[in-house]
Amino acid sequence: SQKIEQNSEALNIQEGKTATLTCNYTNYSPAYLQWYRQDPGRGPVFLLLIRENEKEKRKERLKVTFDTTLKQSLFHITASQPADSATYLCALVVSSNTGKLIFGQGTTLQVKP
Amino acid sequence: DAGVTQSPTHLIKTRGQHVTLRCSPISGHKSVSWYQQVLGQGPQFIFQYYEKEERGRGNFPDRFSARQFPNYSSELNVNALLLGDSALYLCASSLGPGQGTYEQYFGPGTRLTVT
Numbered sequence A: 001s002q003k004i005e006q007n008s009e010a011l012n013i014q015e016g017k018t019a020t021l022t023c024n025y026t027n028y029s030p031a032y033l034q035w036y037r038q039d040p041g042r043g044p045v046f047l048l049l050i051r052e053n054e055k056e057k058r059k060e061r062l063k064v065t066f067d068t069t070l071k072q073s074l075f076h077i078t079a080s081q082p083a084d085s086a087t088y089l090c091a092l093v094v095s096s097n098t099g100k101l102i103f104g105q106g107t108t109l110q111v112k113p
Numbered sequence B: 001d002a003g004v005t006q007s008p009t010h011l012i013k014t015r016g017q018h019v020t021l022r023c024s025p026i027s028g029h030k031s032v033s034w035y036q037q038v039l040g041q042g043p044q045f046i047f048q049y050y051e052k053e054e055r056g057r058g059n060f061p062d063r064f065s066a067r068q069f070p071n072y073s074s075e076l077n078v079n080a081l082l083l084g085d086s087a088l089y090l091c092a093s094s095l096g097p098g099q100g101t102y103e104q105y106f107g108p109g110t111r112l113t114v115t
Helices: none
Strands: A003-006 A011-014 A019-026 A032-038 A045-051 A056-059 A062-067 A072-077 A086-093 A101-103 A107-112 B005-007 B010-013 B019-024 B031-037 B044-050 B053-057 B064-068 B074-078 B087-094 B110-114
Touching: A003 A086, A011 A019, A019 A086, A019 A107, A032 A062, A032 A072, A045 A056, A045 A062, A072 A086, A101 B031, A101 B044, B005 B087, B010 B019, B019 B087, B019 B110, B031 B074, B044 B064, B044 B074, B074 B087
Parallel strands: A011 A107, B010 B110
Antiparallel strands: A003 A019, A019 A072, A032 A045, A032 A086, A056 A062, A062 A072, A086 A101, A086 A107, B005 B019, B019 B074, B031 B044, B031 B087, B044 B053, B064 B074, B087 B110
């Protein structure tokens, strides 16, 4: 069966450390993988997109890796801040024709000062 | 520029009733997608519309329907509401398939509670 899995347990880290979130998937062949941030009671906000032929993408303190052999993406936030506390969702673009997104369940990150 | 707007913000309905949720995309975006998000889960794809045509449908019963208007705004309709339909309904807009990017811009959502 097709699955996208993110760590269901919340990730608690100290301010200034690097947070690493994992997204694993099975039985999909996505052309793109995206990461979104969601705050309580709000819609997800797009952060980064990485293509299947890209190994790594960076944007300011964010870094995403995409390993299509392992079927895994890692999402890193360096020099984390309490304002980074939120739920982070990975999403696969499973149809380049429609842009349909399949989301993981999200991982909640808590950065403590 | 205004982002994606959705109305209403909150809604309480009784089992068996019907509900209509509305969405206005970002100006210039021609594609609207609808997602259902149950507490503690990621959003689940319901529909995508592009240029007023349905381009994708998720695994939802026929009680769920949608349409897109000439101004690219959209409505999601749910008939014969069940308790399990209680969720946050999200609308997302994008330029459209094949436009070179698959970023989706989400609205704040409509919180539907079915009692």
